[in-house]
Amino acid sequence: MDIRAYIQSGIIEQYVLGLADAGESAELEQLRAQYPELNEAILDFEESLEKIALNNAIQPPSFIKSALEKQLFQAETKTIAVVEKTFTDQQQPATVYNTGLWKYLAAASIILLVASTALNFYFYSGYKNSTQQYEALLSERNTLQANNVLYQQGLQMFQDSLMMHIPMPPLPGREQNFATVLWDQKSKSVYIYTANMQHVPKGKQYQLWAIVDGKPVSAGMIDSDCAGVCKLAAIDHAEAFAITLEKEGGSPTPTLTEMYVLGKIKA
Amino acid sequence: MPETPSYKETELVLLLKQRTQTAFSYLYDNYSAALYGVVVSIVQDRELANDVLQEVFIKIWRQIDQYNPEKGKLYTWLINISRNASIDTLRSKSYNEQKQNQSLNPGVYTAAGTINIETDKIGIRKIIQNLKEEYKVLIELAYFQGYTQDEISKMLNIPLGTVKTRLRNALIQLREYLKR
Numbered sequence: 001m002d003i004r005a006y007i008q009s010g011i012i013e014q015y016v017l018g019l020a021d022a023g024e025s026a027e028l029e030q031l032r033a034q035y036p037e038l039n040e041a042i043l044d045f046e047e048s049l050e051k052i053a054l055n056n057a058i059q060p061p062s063f064i065k066s067a068l069e070k071q072l073f074q075a076e077t078k079t080i081a082v083v084e085k086t087f088t089d090q091q092q093p094a095t096v097y098n099t100g101l102w103k104y105l106a107a108a109s110i111i112l113l114v115a116s117t118a119l120n121f122y123f124y125s126g127y128k129n130s131t132q133q134y135e136a137l138l139s140e141r142n143t144l145q146a147n148n149v150l151y152q153q154g155l156q157m158f159q160d161s162l163m164m165h166i167p168m169p170p171l172p173g174r175e176q177n178f179a180t181v182l183w184d185q186k187s188k189s190v191y192i193y194t195a196n197m198q199h200v201p202k203g204k205q206y207q208l209w210a211i212v213d214g215k216p217v218s219a220g221m222i223d224s225d226c227a228g229v230c231k232l233a234a235i236d237h238a239e240a241f242a243i244t245l246e247k248e249g250g251s252p253t254p255t256l257t258e259m260y261v262l263g264k265i266k267a
Numbered sequence: 268m269p270e271t272p273s274y275k276e277t278e279l280v281l282l283l284k285q286r287t288q289t290a291f292s293y294l295y296d297n298y299s300a301a302l303y304g305v306v307v308s309i310v311q312d313r314e315l316a317n318d319v320l321q322e323v324f325i326k327i328w329r330q331i332d333q334y335n336p337e338k339g340k341l342y343t344w345l346i347n348i349s350r351n352a353s354i355d356t357l358r359s360k361s362y363n364e365q366k367q368n369q370s371l372n373p374g375v376y377t378a379a380g381t382i383n384i385e386t387d388k389i390g391i392r393k394i395i396q397n398l399k400e401e402y403k404v405l406i407e408l409a410y411f412q413g414y415t416q417d418e419i420s421k422m423l424n425i426p427l428g429t430v431k432t433r434l435r436n437a438l439i440q441l442r443e444y445l446k447r
Contacts, residue, residue, distance in 0.1 A: 010435030013442050016339065018347045019434070020407050021416075028340060043340070048445045050301075051304040056390040057300035058307055060320050065295050068324050073288050102318070 006031070007041045016045050041194065118239045150228035157182050157191060157229055166241055168263030174198075181208070181241045187235045190219050190241075192226070199223050200245070207246045209254050210238035221250045240264040276341040283331045295324065297343075302349045308389040309353035309411050314352075322351045354413035394444045402437035409434060 014020040015028050032039045157163050166181040177198055182191040192208055200206060206222040212235070219241065220232030242262040244254040274282070274293065282290035302323055307316045326348050334344050395406050408414045408422070417433065420427040 010438040010442075013438035016343055017410055017438070018350060019438075045342045045442065045445075046340045048442075049346065050340070052390050052394075052445065053342070053346055055304055056304040056393075058304045059300050061317060062436040064317060065292075065319055066301070068295070068321055069288065069291065071325070072291060072319075074327055080309065105314065151425075170391040188330070 001031075003031070003035045003038055005264040012038075012042050012045050012105055016042065016049060029235065037227050075078065091257075105123060138208065147228065149185060154229035160184075162186050164265070166263040166265055168241060168261035170261050171259055174260045177243075179261050179263075180241055181263060183235070189238055190232045190235050191229045192222055192243075193229050193234055194222055194226060194243075196230075197243070203248050205248045205250065206243050206260070207250045207254065208232055209242045209244065211240040212236075212238050214239075216242070216254050238265065270345050277336065278384065280331070280334060280341060281337070283328075286313075286328070291324075291328065294327070298345055299324070301342075302345055304389055305346055305349040308392045309350060310357060315356060319349075319352050319356050322347045322356075326352060350410070351413075389440070394441060397444055398437060398440055400432060402440060405430070405434050405437050408440065 002106070011020065011024060011028060012130060014027055019187045020028065028038075028042075032042060106205070158165070162185050164183040164185055166183060168179045168181060176196075178196040180193040182193065183189075184191070190208070190210070194206065195208065205224065208219040208222060209216040210219045211217075217238075218233070219235055222232070223230065240262060242254070243256040243260050244251075244256070246255060279290070279294065283294060299320065303316060303320050306319045306323065307313065310316050310319055323345075327345060331350070334341065338344075341434075392411065393405070395403050398406070404423070405419065408419050409416070414422065416430045417427060419425075420430045423434075
C-alpha cells in the first residue's frame with residue numbers, strides 16, 4: 001500500500017471532520033495502527049482543527065454554565081424541572097434571550113398536554129359509563145319486550161276457544177301454589193302457566209304429570225326460567241294433571257309426597 | 268480565549284468519567300468558547316446556538332464513556348459532537364418549518380447576501396470562502412448541513428463518484444489553507 005498517497009488522498013480530513021462512511025473509517029482505523037506516519041498525519045490534522053476552533057472561539061453567555069450545572073447536578077431526573085430551572089436563570093434583565101420564549105412554550109405545551117390527557121380521561125370514563133348504562137337499559141328493554149311477547153301469547157291462548165283450561169289447585173300443605181294447564185284440543189300440545197308456584201330450590205325442578213288411565217305419565221320438565229306460558233309435551237288424553245317437585249332433570253315416577261298441585265279434567 | 272489547560276486530555280477524560288462538578292466546571296471553562304464558536308458557525312444564530320451549546324455539554328456529560336482515545340483526540344470528539352448537535356437542530360422539523368428555506372437550501376448559499384455576515388468570518392466557514400465555488404458548495408452541504416454524499420449527488424444532480432472525488436479534492440485544498 002502506498003501510504004503516502006493514502007495520506008494525501010483527503011481521507012484523513014474526511015475522517016477527522018466526520019465525513020467518512022463506516023467502511024472508510026474502519027479502513028483508516030486499521031491502517032493507522034500499522035503505519036505510524038499515518039497516525040502522525042491524523043494527529044496533525046486534528047491539531048490544526050483544534051487550533052482553528054481555539055482561534056475562532058466565542059465566549060458563550062454566562063447563564064449557560066449555571067443552567068447546565070443546575071440541570072446536571074441538581075435535577076438529573078425530570079425534564080420539566082430542567083425547563084423551569086433554565087427559565088429562572090434568564091429572569092435577570094441582562095440575560096433575556098429568545099430561548100426563554102421556547103422554554104415558556106415548551107412548559108406551556110407540557111401543561112396543555114397534561115391537561116388535555118386528564119380531560120381525555122375524564123370524558124372517556126364518562127363516555128364509558130354512559131355506554132354501559134345504555135347497554136344495560138337496552139338489554140332490560142329486550143327482556144321486557146320478550147316477556148311481553150310471551151304474556152301476549154299466553155293471553156291469546158287463554159282466549160283460544162280450542163284451548164282447554166285445567167286449573168290446578170294446591171294440595172293440603174301447599175296452599176300458596178296454583179298452576180294452570182292449557183291443553184290444545186287440536187294439536188294436543190300441553191302448555192303450563194306457573195306464575196303462582198313457589199320458588200324452586202336449587203337442584204330441584206317441577207315436573208308435570210298427566211294421569212292417563214289412572215297411571216302418571218311425564219308431560220315434561222318445567223324450566224325454572226319459564227316466564228308466562230311454556231310449552232311441554234303433547235298428551236293425547238288424560239284424566240288429570242299434577243305437578244310434583246323432583247330432582248333436576250326429572251324422575252320416571254312422581255314422588256307423591258312432593259305433589260304440589262293437582263287438577264282434574266271435568267268429564 | 269480559554270486559558271491554557273493545565274490537565275492533559277487523558278487526565279481530563281478520567282476526571283470527567285468520575286462525573287464530578289469540578290471536572291464539569293473545568294471542561295466548560297476550557298472548552299465552551301471553542302465549541303460555541305463551532306456551533307455558531309454552523310447554526311448561524313446566537314440564540315439557537317445557546318440552546319445547542321447546552322445540548323452539546325449534556326451529550327458530552329452523558330456520553331463521555333463512549334469516547335475512545337484510539338479513534339481521535341478529545342478535542343476532535345468534542346468538535347464532532349458540537350457539529351452533530353448543530354446539524355440535528357438545523358434539520359429538526361420545527362426549525363425547518365420556522366426557517367423554511369433561509370439557510371438549508373443549497374441555492375441560497377450561493378446568494379451570499381442572505382448569509383449572516385458575522386458567522387461567515389468564523390472558522391472553517393471563513394476558510395472555505397477561499398475555495399473554488401464547486402468545492403465551497405460541497406463542504407457547505409457535507410460539513411455544515413450534514414448531507415450524505417448520496418444526498419448531495421441527488422440534490423446537485425452530479426454522479427456519486429464525482430461527488431466523492433470532488434469532496435476529497437475540496438478537503439485537500441482546505442487542509443492547505445489550514446496549514447497557512
